[in-house]
Structure formats: structure tokens, C-alpha cells
Amino acid sequence: MPTKKVLVATEKPFAADAVSKIEAEFKTAGYEVEKFEGYKAAEELKTKVAETGAEALIVRSDKMTPEVMDAAGAPLKLIVRAGAGVDTIDLKAATDRNIVVMNTPGQNSNAVAELAFGMMLTNVRNHYDGSSGYELRGKTLALYGFGQVARNMHRLAKGFEMPTIAYDPFLKPEDIEATGAKCAKTVAELFSDAQFVSLHIPATAETTKSINYELLASMPKSGVLINTARAEVIDEAGLLKAFGERGDLVYLSDVAPTEVKDLEAQVDALEVSKKAKRAFITPKKMGAQTAEANNNAGVAAAKQIVDFFEKGEKRFQVNKPGQTF
Amino acid sequence: MPTKKVLVATEKPFAADAVSKIEAEFKTAGYEVEKFEGYKAAEELKTKVAETGAEALIVRSDKMTPEVMDAAGAPLKLIVRAGAGVDTIDLKAATDRNIVVMNTPGQNSNAVAELAFGMMLTNVRNHYDGSSGYELRGKTLALYGFGQVARNMHRLAKGFEMPTIAYDPFLKPEDIEATGAKCAKTVAELFSDAQFVSLHIPATAETTKSINYELLASMPKSGVLINTARAEVIDEAGLLKAFGERGDLVYLSDVAPTEVKDLEAQVDALEVSKKAKRAFITPKKMGAQTAEANNNAGVAAAKQIVDFFEKGEKRFQVNKPGQTF
Numbered sequence: 312m313p314t315k316k317v318l319v320a321t322e323k324p325f326a327a328d329a330v331s332k333i334e335a336e337f338k339t340a341g342y343e344v345e346k347f348e349g350y351k352a353a354e355e356l357k358t359k360v361a362e363t364g365a366e367a368l369i370v371r372s373d374k375m376t377p378e379v380m381d382a383a384g385a386p387l388k389l390i391v392r393a394g395a396g397v398d399t400i401d402l403k404a405a406t407d408r409n410i411v412v413m414n415t416p417g418q419n420s421n422a423v424a425e426l427a428f429g430m431m432l433t434n435v436r437n438h439y440d441g442s443s444g445y446e447l448r449g450k451t452l453a454l455y456g457f458g459q460v461a462r463n464m465h466r467l468a469k470g471f472e473m474p475t476i477a478y479d480p481f482l483k484p485e486d487i488e489a490t491g492a493k494c495a496k497t498v499a500e501l502f503s504d505a506q507f508v509s510l511h512i513p514a515t516a517e518t519t520k521s522i523n524y525e526l527l528a529s530m531p532k533s534g535v536l537i538n539t540a541r542a543e544v545i546d547e548a549g550l551l552k553a554f555g556e557r558g559d560l561v562y563l564s565d566v567a568p569t570e571v572k573d574l575e576a577q578v579d580a581l582e583v584s585k586k587a588k589r590a591f592i593t594p595k596k597m598g599a600q601t602a603e604a605n606n607n608a609g610v611a612a613a614k615q616i617v618d619f620f621e622k623g624e625k626r627f628q629v630n631k632p633g634q635t636f
Numbered sequence: 637m638p639t640k641k642v643l644v645a646t647e648k649p650f651a652a653d654a655v656s657k658i659e660a661e662f663k664t665a666g667y668e669v670e671k672f673e674g675y676k677a678a679e680e681l682k683t684k685v686a687e688t689g690a691e692a693l694i695v696r697s698d699k700m701t702p703e704v705m706d707a708a709g710a711p712l713k714l715i716v717r718a719g720a721g722v723d724t725i726d727l728k729a730a731t732d733r734n735i736v737v738m739n740t741p742g743q744n745s746n747a748v749a750e751l752a753f754g755m756m757l758t759n760v761r762n763h764y765d766g767s768s769g770y771e772l773r774g775k776t777l778a779l780y781g782f783g784q785v786a787r788n789m790h791r792l793a794k795g796f797e798m799p800t801i802a803y804d805p806f807l808k809p810e811d812i813e814a815t816g817a818k819c820a821k822t823v824a825e826l827f828s829d830a831q832f833v834s835l836h837i838p839a840t841a842e843t844t845k846s847i848n849y850e851l852l853a854s855m856p857k858s859g860v861l862i863n864t865a866r867a868e869v870i871d872e873a874g875l876l877k878a879f880g881e882r883g884d885l886v887y888l889s890d891v892a893p894t895e896v897k898d899l900e901a902q903v904d905a906l907e908v909s910k911k912a913k914r915a916f917i918t919p920k921k922m923g924a925q926t927a928e929a930n931n932n933a934g935v936a937a938a939k940q941i942v943d944f945f946e947k948g949e950k951r952f953q954v955n956k957p958g959q960t961f
Contacts, residue, residue, distance in 0.1 A: 421773050425796070429761055432754030439755070441920030446928045448746050470795015471750070595766030603771045 315620050316343045318365035320356060322373050324348035325393075329606035333369070336613035340621070357382040366620070369393055369612045377404040389619055393608040395419065395599065402630040413615055413627040417459040418607035419599035423539050424463035426598045427509055430563040430591060434535060438588055447471045453501035454478070456511030457487055460539065464509055465492050476505055502526040507535045514543035524549030527560060535561040539598045542566040547574060558584030564592045640945050641668045643690035645681060647698050649673035654931035658694070661938035665946070682707040692941045694718055694934065702729040716940055718933040720744065720924065727955040738940055738952040742784040743932035744924035748864050749788035751923045752834055755888040755916060759860060763913055772796045778826035779803070781836030782812055785864065789834055790817050801830055827851040832860045839868035849874030852885060860886040864923045867891040872899060883909030889917045
């Protein structure tokens with residue numbers, strides 16, 4: 312009976328219940344699955360993939376080098392990154408070897424949205440220092456980009472009774488408005504009309520440094536910028552300028568600054584405000600870091616492997632032949 | 637033309653927009669309103685109330701002593717505390733002088749509920765230290781007491797996709813279930829069935845120290861107790877015992893411990909867990925402390941004054957003739 316063999320190669324293992332869910336997916340499909348968890352060196356991984364002869368790998372932030380791919384040899388058709396980031400996978404080497412690489416986007420969307428609201432509440436209640444703050448209820452939340460994370464933000468905003476306004480150049484206005492969010496016509500409108508603006512855009516040539524002085528300076532009183540997306544989209548010098556002029560602005564970020572060293576300390580040192588922590592930047596990108604997001608990603612990876620072999624489904628492929636990396 | 641005169645006597649003034657809303661309420665009713673804000677000494681207040689001859693006072697945490705009441709004299713019929721706590725008002729002295737005292741309950745319910753969710757998110761994301769946490773989505777929230785704050789918690793929980801279960805001995809099960817919350821038959825059920833239990837009960841002879849070792853020990857894995865209500869309802873020694881046995885339990889509190897000195901530090905010192913801040917206690921009761929709650933309370937106070945004089949409405953009276961204080 313023809314079957315498939317899958318290796319779960321995770322230097323940093325999944326939680327136990329994620330593993331049982333992954334195994335259950337493969338059991339249903341009649342696939343063999345082997346685990347290689349908590350290995351210490353690349354050499355061990357090479358030996359293991361050579362021995363196993365797996366047709367698919369599930370990995371996390373494991374390094375997928377040309378050497379590992381060569382050790383796996385001809386049987387290997389598919390590598391699925393359980394998670395979003397594929398910077399640990401040599402995509403060109405995979406393409407050259409006809410190996411399909413996929414990630415599992417969207418599995419961490421709720422995790423990121425909950426983190427954003429956690430930071431927002433921490434801010435409006437003055438980091439729980441005992442002083443009087445303000446409420447989220449009734450304040451407008453603007454969402455720049457209306458993908459999975461933004462849609463989760465929108466759901467949470469409904470609970471908080473915050474009206475939402477969204478802008479996404481890749482969506483039809485009616486698709487945004489069907490969710491109950493108002494649709495903005497321009498990015499400028501988001502910043503001028505909402506006290507809270509949350510970024511959900513990728514870093515592209517167009518978006519890089521696009522969140523600039525003019526947008527921030529146009530925000531209403533006590534404007535709060537939330538960035539769980541990418542640091543590159545911020546014009547950090549422009550942010551410092553706007554924050555230097557206005558002591559009421561706040562920046563909540565889950566992405567480390569790219570150019571301005573210690574942006575958080577620099578904002579706090581500006582002499583226009585006595586408010587503590589006007590810039591609050593998590594020590595390490597942690598939006599997607601929850602047990603649930605990791606579990607979901609593992610299960611999604613298993614499903615994508617089965618769908619690839621059974622139905623030829625390549626929806627989440629990140630390397631395409633002819634693509635340059 | 638007969639009218640009424642109201643004095644807003646606030647040592648700690650309302651925000652400017654609260655004042656304009658209060659003034660607008662009285663303008664509509666045709667009442668005169670005078671402000672006495674930011675005074676420094678009780679003596680000043682005495683002089684002012686004697687001069688003004690107001691029939692009603694709006695106060696915040698201002699001290700309403702027998703001397704102030706006597707200075708106000710016969711015209712004074714009503715004192716409204718914009719807020720909940722009336723411990724700064726001598727209720728017996730007011731009753732003896734036929735002065736009705738009211739507070740404005742419920743105006744801060746959303747403020748308290750948002751604080752509770754802020755503390756919950758801070759906890760599940762490890763105080764934003766960069767490490768992997770977990771999500772609120774899908775976890776059950778139990779509400780012990782189903783008044784205004786709990787109903788706001790329930791609304792937020794819906795947004796977070798947290799099922800809620802509530803217990804309130806003073807409500808009919810169908811009234812609880814009409815909101816979409818499940819109705820528990822016993823308090824024990826709340827603790828044994830929900831990972832998050834939030835307290836919304838007053839401190840009475842029956843509830844004092846009722847949250848005890850047995851209830852806490854019965855909580856599921858990673859149980860979180862949230863207390864934005866009253867410290868007195870916790871059996872603090874029992875809590876320490878349960879937390880000493882189980883390193884997974886967490887206590888989030890906006891009320892200072894009553895008996896165990898430095899409960900937060902004592903829990904952190906227990907050697908059963910490496911988790912930081914298993915007890916997180918705000919430095920000062922701040923649940924109700926938001927600009928919106930204060931504004932709402934001021935406006936509610938103005939409305940209650942008009943309803944009292946125009947319709948004899950005494951719904952929020954806290955001192956009744958014959959009551960002992």
C-alpha cells in the first residue's frame with residue numbers, strides 16, 4: 312500500500328498536545344510520521360533526514376540549508392514551515408531541487424491581535440501605575456491593511472465598542488464594509504480620523520518609511536500608533552520629530568526599530584511630555600508567540616502536507632520556479 | 637420663577653468636558669449651577685456652602701462633615717456623590733438633618749471591566765517580556781456576581797470568543813442566560829469549570845473570606861483569579877496555601893490585600909513556580925479611575941438631582957431614615 316513518510320524536525324519542539332494533533336492528522340491520512348525533536352547540531356539533522364527518506368518535512372525555525380536538502384535527497388518533495396517566517400529556509404536551493412516550500416500564514420492572527428489590545432489597555436491605563444487613565448470604548452480604531460490580523464482586531468474592537476475604519480488597497484470597499492468596518496478612501500483619512508491606528512501592512516518598496524511625520528502629526532489628540540507588522544514601514548526620524556512636537560502621541564510596537572537606536576528611550580527623553588512610556592516596544596517580536604498559534608501552525612502544516620500529496624494543493628507555496636530570491 | 641441652586645464642590649475638579657456636560661444638564665432643567673473647584677481647606681468649603689444656599693451639592697471624595705452640613709443649613713436637601721464610595725460622607729449626620737445622600741453606581745462598570753481584561757492580557761503574555769504566552773480565545777471566563785461590571789466583562793469576553801459562565805444568587809437563571817452566558821448552579825462550579833474566575837460580589841458577612849483554599853485548589857490548570865471587587869472576600873491565608881501547592885495559579889487584583897502583608901511578594905517568593913508575578917496587584921484601586929467614568933458619574937449626578945426635585949426620584953439614595961450607620 313503506497314503511503315507517505317513525514318519527518319517533524321524541530322530543534323525547538325512543539326508542545327505535546329500540538330504533536331498529538333499533528334500525529335492524528337497523519338494517522339487519518341494513513342501517513343507515517345516520525346519526530347526528530349530537540350536536536351543540537353545541523354550535522355545530526357543531516358544524518359537524520361538521510362536515514363529517514365521522508366517525502367515531507369515539518370519544520371519551525373530550523374535551518375534548511377542546501378546540505379540538508381541534499382542529504383534528504385530525491386524523496387523530499389515538500390518542506391512546510393509551521394509558522395510565517397521562511398528566512399531560515401534557502402528558498403533558491405529548494406527551488407533548484409524541485410522542493411516545494413510552504414508556510415502556514417494566518418494561524419497566529421488572533422495571537423497578534425490579542426497582543427495589540429493588551430498593549431493598548433496597558434497604555435490607556437498608564438501601565439497599571441494606580442493613576443487615572445481612560446477607556447477604549449467609543450474610541451475609533453483604524454486598521455491599515457485588512458488581512459487576518461486586522462480582522463481579528465476588528466472582532467475584538469466590536470467587543471470593546473470601538474468603531475473601526477479600515478483601508479486596504481487590495482480589497483473591494485464592499486468586502487471591508489461587509490464586516491461592519493467603515494472603509495477609508497485614503498491612508499491619510501485613517502490617521503486624521505482615528506485616535507488608534509494599527510498597522511497591518513507588509514514591508515514593500517511602497518510601504519517602507521511610509522508612516523511618516525505628516526501622517527503622525529495629523530493624528531487627533533492622544534493619538535496612538537500600534538505596530539505589530541514591520542519596523543521598516545515607519546519613518547523613525549519622522550516619528551521622533553512628530554513625538555518631539557506633540558507630547559500626547561504614543562507608539563506601541565512589537566517590532567524593534569530598524570534605524571534609530573533605542574527609539575523607546577529617545578522618545579521618553581523628549582521633553583514635551585511627562586507621560587511615561589510614550590513608546591512601548593516589546594523586547595522581542597512576540598505577537599505570534601503563543602502556545603495556540605504554535606499548535607495551530609503545526610496542525611495546519613500537517614493538513615497542507617496531506618492536501619499537497621492527495622490533491623496537489625499548493626496554495627501556501629512561497630517558492631515558485633523562476634522566482635528570484 | 638421658582639428654580640433650584642446646585643453647587644458643584646470638588647476639591648479635585650472634574651475634567652472640563654465633564655463640567656460642560658453637567659452645566660448643560662442643569663441649563664436644560666432651568667437650574668442655577670455654581671462651581672467651587674480645587675479648594676484647599678474644609679474651612680473654605682464651609683464658607684462657600686453657607687454663602688451659596690444651594691439646595692443640592694455634587695461632590696466627589698470631598699468630606700461632608702456635620703459642620704459642612706450645618707453651614708449649608710436648611711436649603712440643603714440633597715448631596716450626590718459622583719462616584720460609588722460614600723465613606724467621605726457622614727451618612728448619619730445627613731439623615732439626622734433630613735438630607736438625602738445618593739451615589740451614582742454603575743457609571744464605572746466599563747472602566748473596571750476593561751482594566752480586568754488588561755490585567756488578563758498582561759498575565760497571559762507574561763508581562764510583555766518577549767516570551768511565548770497563551771491566548772484568551774476559547775478559555776472559559778466565570779463571573780461570580782452578574783451585575784454591571786460582570787455584564788461588561790461578558791460583552792468583552794464575547795469579542796475575545798471566551799465562553800462565559802455566571803453565578804448570581806440574586807438573579808433568575810433565565811435572566812443570566814438571556815445574555816448568552818451559561819448559568820452555574822453553584823459557586824464551586826465556577827471554580828472547577830473555568831480557567832478564569834472574576835469576582836463581582838460585595839463584601840458581606842456571607843462573602844467575607846468565602847474565596848478559600850478549597851475553591852482555589854479546585855481550579856483547572858493555569859487557573860486565574862481576578863479580583864476587581866473587594867479584598868475582604870478572599871481568604872488570603874487560603875490563597876497562599878493553594879498557591880504554595882500549585883505553581884500554575886495566578887491572582888490578578890485591583891484591591892489591596894487586607895490581612896496578609898505584601899501578598900504579591902509572598903506569592904512570588906513561594907518556591908513552587910518560576911513564573912514571574914503570579915500575583916499582580918495594582919498599587920492603588922484604579923478600576924473605576926478613568927476620565928470617562930468620572931465624566932459619566934458627574935452627568936449622572938446632575939440627572940439624579942433634577943429627577944429628585946422634579947419627580948421625587950430617590951432610587952440611588954444610600955441613607956434611609958432609621959438606618960444605622
